[in-house]
Amino acid sequence: MRFTRLRFLILASGLLAGGGCTPQGAPSFPVVGAYFPDWMICGLIGVAVAVGLRVIFLLTGLDAILSFRLFTYVAMGVIAALTVWTLVFGP
Numbered sequence: 001m002r003f004t005r006l007r008f009l010i011l012a013s014g015l016l017a018g019g020g021c022t023p024q025g026a027p028s029f030p031v032v033g034a035y036f037p038d039w040m041i042c043g044l045i046g047v048a049v050a051v052g053l054r055v056i057f058l059l060t061g062l063d064a065i066l067s068f069r070l071f072t073y074v075a076m077g078v079i080a081a082l083t084v085w086t087l088v089f090g091p
Contacts (some may be wrong), residue, residue: 049076053073
């Protein structure tokens, strides 16, 4: 009796977890014949923006007055990635 109840709970939780999946597939677009996930391109854009801003801040001297450099650059990269995600791939 306990084994069937446990089996039912495992199957039910699997069905509930899979209920959020869509039949259309993952958000992706073709790049050179292969499907590339949208979140990955947004992450790459975020990293590129953070590196670019670091170079600009170094050239202008703003980097010297930042107190938490790592946190600042990571936050700017995340903001850029989420902005691209919302504007390009959002509803």
